[in-house]
Amino acid sequence: MAAPFTRMMSGRNSAVLLASLGAGTLASGYLLTDSTAAAERKRLYPPSADFPDLRKHNNCMASALTPAIYARLRDKITPNNWTLDQCIQTGVDNPGHPFIKTVGMVAGDEESYEVFAELFDPVIKDRHNGYDPRSMKHPTDLDSSKITSGMFDERYVLSSRVRTGRSIRGLSLPPACTRSERREVERVAVTALSGLKGDLSGRYYSLGEMTEREQQQLIDDHFLFDKPVSPLLTCAFMARDWPDARGIWHNNEKNFLIWINEEDHTRIISMEKGGNMKRVFERFCRGLKQVEQLIHERGWEFMWNERLGYILTCPSNLGTGLRAGVHVRLPLLSKDPRFPKILDNLRLQKRGTGGVDTAATGNTFDISNNDRLGKSEVELVQLVIDGVNYLIECEKRLERGQDIKIPSPIAQFRK
Amino acid sequence: MTETCQYLNFKTEEEFPDLSKHNNHMAKVLTKEIYGKLRDKQTPSGFTLDDVIQTGVDNPGHPFIMTVGCVAGDEESYEVFKELFDPIISDRHGGYKPTDKHKTDLNFENLKGGDDLDPNYVLSSRVRTGRSVKGYTLPPHTSRGERRAIEKLSVEALTSLDGEFKGKYYPLKSMTDAEQEQLISDHFLFDKPVSPLLTCAGMARDWPDARGIWHNDNKTFLVWVNEEDHLRVISMQKGGNMREVFRRFCVGLQKIEEIFKKHNHGFMWNEHIGYVLTCPSNLGTGLRGGVHVKLPKLSTHAKFEEILTRLRLQKRGTGGVDTASVGGVFDISNADRLGSSEVQQVQLVVDGVKLMVEMEKKLEKGEAIDSMIPAQK
Numbered sequence A: 001m002a003a004p005f006t007r008m009m010s011g012r013n014s015a016v017l018l019a020s021l022g023a024g025t026l027a028s029g030y031l032l033t034d035s036t037a038a039a040e041r042k043r044l045y046p047p048s049a050d051f052p053d054l055r056k057h058n059n060c061m062a063s064a065l066t067p068a069i070y071a072r073l074r075d076k077i078t079p080n081n082w083t084l085d086q087c088i089q090t091g092v093d094n095p096g097h098p099f100i101k102t103v104g105m106v107a108g109d110e111e112s113y114e115v116f117a118e119l120f121d122p123v124i125k126d127r128h129n130g131y132d133p134r135s136m137k138h139p140t141d142l143d144s145s146k147i148t149s150g151m152f153d154e155r156y157v158l159s160s161r162v163r164t165g166r167s168i169r170g171l172s173l174p175p176a177c178t179r180s181e182r183r184e185v186e187r188v189a190v191t192a193l194s195g196l197k198g199d200l201s202g203r204y205y206s207l208g209e210m211t212e213r214e215q216q217q218l219i220d221d222h223f224l225f226d227k228p229v230s231p232l233l234t235c236a237f238m239a240r241d242w243p244d245a246r247g248i249w250h251n252n253e254k255n256f257l258i259w260i261n262e263e264d265h266t267r268i269i270s271m272e273k274g275g276n277m278k279r280v281f282e283r284f285c286r287g288l289k290q291v292e293q294l295i296h297e298r299g300w301e302f303m304w305n306e307r308l309g310y311i312l313t314c315p316s317n318l319g320t321g322l323r324a325g326v327h328v329r330l331p332l333l334s335k336d337p338r339f340p341k342i343l344d345n346l347r348l349q350k351r352g353t354g355g356v357d358t359a360a361t362g363n364t365f366d367i368s369n370n371d372r373l374g375k376s377e378v379e380l381v382q383l384v385i386d387g388v389n390y391l392i393e394c395e396k397r398l399e400r401g402q403d404i405k406i407p408s409p410i411a412q413f414r415k
Numbered sequence B: 001m002t003e004t005c006q007y008l009n010f011k012t013e014e015e016f017p018d019l020s021k022h023n024n025h026m027a028k029v030l031t032k033e034i035y036g037k038l039r040d041k042q043t044p045s046g047f048t049l050d051d052v053i054q055t056g057v058d059n060p061g062h063p064f065i066m067t068v069g070c071v072a073g074d075e076e077s078y079e080v081f082k083e084l085f086d087p088i089i090s091d092r093h094g095g096y097k098p099t100d101k102h103k104t105d106l107n108f109e110n111l112k113g114g115d116d117l118d119p120n121y122v123l124s125s126r127v128r129t130g131r132s133v134k135g136y137t138l139p140p141h142t143s144r145g146e147r148r149a150i151e152k153l154s155v156e157a158l159t160s161l162d163g164e165f166k167g168k169y170y171p172l173k174s175m176t177d178a179e180q181e182q183l184i185s186d187h188f189l190f191d192k193p194v195s196p197l198l199t200c201a202g203m204a205r206d207w208p209d210a211r212g213i214w215h216n217d218n219k220t221f222l223v224w225v226n227e228e229d230h231l232r233v234i235s236m237q238k239g240g241n242m243r244e245v246f247r248r249f250c251v252g253l254q255k256i257e258e259i260f261k262k263h264n265h266g267f268m269w270n271e272h273i274g275y276v277l278t279c280p281s282n283l284g285t286g287l288r289g290g291v292h293v294k295l296p297k298l299s300t301h302a303k304f305e306e307i308l309t310r311l312r313l314q315k316r317g318t319g320g321v322d323t324a325s326v327g328g329v330f331d332i333s334n335a336d337r338l339g340s341s342e343v344q345q346v347q348l349v350v351d352g353v354k355l356m357v358e359m360e361k362k363l364e365k366g367e368a369i370d371s372m373i374p375a376q377k
Helices: A012-020 A036-044 A060-064 A067-073 A084-093 A117-127 A179-193 A212-220 A277-297 A339-345 A377-399 B025-029 B032-038 B049-058 B082-092 B144-159 B177-185 B242-262 B304-311 B342-364
Strands: A157-166 A202-206 A247-251 A256-260 A266-273 A323-329 A348-351 A364-369 B122-131 B167-171 B212-216 B221-225 B231-238 B288-294 B313-316 B329-334
Touching (some): A179 A256, A179 A277, A277 A323, B144 B167, B242 B288, B288 B342, B313 B342, B329 B342
Antiparallel strands (some): A157 A266, A202 A247, B221 B231
């Protein structure tokens, strides 16, 4: 018969307390119950029997995982029963992505990053340019008043956008959450958002209950997110129970938008047409702070620690979780062979205007920051502003028949 | 260190799935009461109720057929979650009761006839079933180590066969391009599942690790390893000699079973639900015996569906379960799996197809078939 689990009659407050005690208390993880069945399985299947075949793989997890690390971590579980195999399943199932080197693993809860640190740390280091979670601290700075030159030439910049994610401490993340936890995330977030006022006041549209008309409007506004089809996400169990407890909140002005229970507990997006990135970021910071205040009032908080910054499902989004970007026309520069190098040195990336898995069409590009961890929100947004201004300068110079220069690379952690 | 789980104290109502838009057997049977009773249980290997029903929650309904909406993760699932599985089994298998006993009969000599289906109409004949290897969990739940162990044992068993069963194993992850081409043109190759019915049940994890295809040199006996079940065993050939197909099926299966038993890993079976397989729809015999048959006139007759129902047969397109028919050619097979034996089910196919071919011939001549319509079998 089933091995009994002892349920802690724990309210969310003690869960929050335990988590905030810090990484150290949970570092060793919980070992799988030593019932007869489990012990027998361990005997029959040593870690070597379960080690995945990663010979055809090209993702950060596959580069970092060794049989020795797997052997030490395989039998550990987080307090929510999440295992290493569950963290890496998406990376085992998806050997490689044509456009970018994928991460290949996800966290199931805040504790995953501690219990499985031996694998997460090298993956984080690989993905975040040498950032070492064991020795470095991540700066958080949401003071938008520090931003300078945040207004772009609108003959080139068509729209500006800043997004990030936030997780609610004490509840498991999208790969692992139960239906009740996911519904609780929705409740916590929607309750907080209903407290926003002024230019931030808005309303919530539950994915499962919206009317056809509402759905069409959200599609026309380019707000609607759909059930994930990318195997990177489905293999990480993030589409379970769709569309239960998923939804979209946006303000009446349609420039502040929250996705609930897609790839993270919440994704927060500030956007508008045109080139006023400073205003976009100002609204972003203001909105975030108000939402944080509103959840605090009810005893909740965001997952955050000083090693990793904001805790999100994918290690690639740790730190700020921030992607600040523009849709910008660069017909001449984009055809210049030095374009990739210029972007690289400016720590910028280009995407198609359809988002991460798309290629660019025509001459309009989505240009945004590469980095997420190790630099603050203010630093990253400033970096995007300065970088995009440089790109526009290059475009103008090329228009005038003048030559352009590749800028010196921006400093990184890795020597 | 004590094992404590930091679950927040959520109630049954908060955890219960929203099945308001759903149309599958699980959604019809699952109540808050049943969910409440079973949600804290798990099988010895750790499979939970939520694991069982995930595929049914994620897939509200199928256009062609009413899906089951749940899977077993191991042999014990059918016991631990009896309160859910029993009514689903009853719904799916014609009122089969928890106290009923299932008969297994793999003696091909008990089949009457079956060697004379008209090859002008019956293009091919096929019998398939599944087998689960005792001592391992099932595809929704297996670890990589278990799946590999199943593969190793299966390959050992299969490569020891000789005579008409002498053959070769092709592991999915290391077959050459030429081998792959050949398997595709033979219509043997199975691919990574794309159907969300399977992927949401966790069956495509770690693909293509420890998956493969074995077939005999004659290409008439084929085994899939670690697809939707541990083993899928298929006997097939062109034309209408279902008797020969069934003979080879029974003989091959019994030879394989002997070898597994010698290794102390016989097949999962019990006298209530027969052969234990991943999907409740395949319990009992797990047998689908069928033909590809040309019935262009009969298939457009007003009573076609009724005839099939009375004969205890079902139709599918020639591409398999999720397809529609092409050019008047249908895949006709037994509808039942549990509560009747292998011989009985193949007998229904043989007798039923013979009758339908006669009906088709009558319709070709412009004659009526009303007097031929059978009583409910």
